[in-house]
Amino acid sequence: xxxRSAQLVRSRKAAVERLADVLPKHAALFVRxxxxxxxxxxxxxxxxxxxxxxxxxxxxxxxxxxxxxLAQPTVTLLVAEAEARGWVNRxxxxxxxxxxxxxxTGDGRQTIERGRERFQAVLADLLADLSDDDLARLRDATETxxxxxxxxxxxxxxxxxxxxx
Numbered sequence: 001x002x003x004r005s006a007q008l009v010r011s012r013k014a015a016v017e018r019l020a021d022v023l024p025k026h027a028a029l030f031v032r033x034x035x036x037x038x039x040x041x042x043x044x045x046x047x048x049x050x051x052x053x054x055x056x057x058x059x060x061x062x063x064x065x066x067x068x069x070l071a072q073p074t075v076t077l078l079v080a081e082a083e084a085r086g087w088v089n090r091x092x093x094x095x096x097x098x099x100x101x102x103x104x105t106g107d108g109r110q111t112i113e114r115g116r117e118r119f120q121a122v123l124a125d126l127l128a129d130l131s132d133d134d135l136a137r138l139r140d141a142t143e144t145x146x147x148x149x150x151x152x153x154x155x156x157x158x159x160x161x162x163x164x165x
Contacts, residue, residue, distance in 0.1 A: 038118045041111055043085070046070070047078050051087055051112050054104035058091070064102065087111055 035045050043051075046068075053059065053067060064075045079102055082088040087108030093099035104112075127135065 034119065034122060037122045038115070040115055040118075043082075043087075043111065043115075044078075047082055047087075048112060048115050050075070050078055051082065051104055051108050054088060054102060055109065055112060058101040058103045060099060060101055082108065085111075 040048060050064060050068060053064065059067070061072065061075055061079065064070075064079070065072045068075060070078075079088060079090070083090060085107070087105055089103045089105055090100045091103050093101055127138075130138065
């Protein structure tokens with residue numbers, strides 16, 4: 001390998017390592033600050049995420065524990081809170097009466113939709129201030145992030161779905 005090629009390899013490696021360091025930090029900070037800007041009807045973002053998961057299909061508590069990466073007592077409390085607010089119902093499985101599935105209600109779907117609309121409004125306000133070039137770069141970066149998320153899912157990194165809430 002020539003000196004120039006070796007320099008390019010080192011430069012690329014340094015860029016990859018820098019992105020691997022700052023990307024999760026910036027993404028986490030962005031999401032945390034965005035969540036602080038959006039009123040969520042008194043629900044935690046964790047509850048809203050669980051509701052978005054339930055939009056896909058009913059889940060057992062154990063499945064929610066696995067898909068959300070939370071402890072069983074935490075999920076049980078989230079479901080109880082959401083049930084008290086009328087956002088979910090617990091329904092016994094017809095095939096196996098020992099099994100209880102958690103279903104999202106119409107009120108739960110409306111709560112998720114309001115949350116999504118509020119997130120989108122805050123984001124649209126931020127994005128409106130960007131230049132056309134910055135918007136194009138962000139669009140491209142977003143597509144790349146989506147591909148990276150798919151790659152993580154294929155590696156067995158979990159199924160989080162695309163909820164937007």
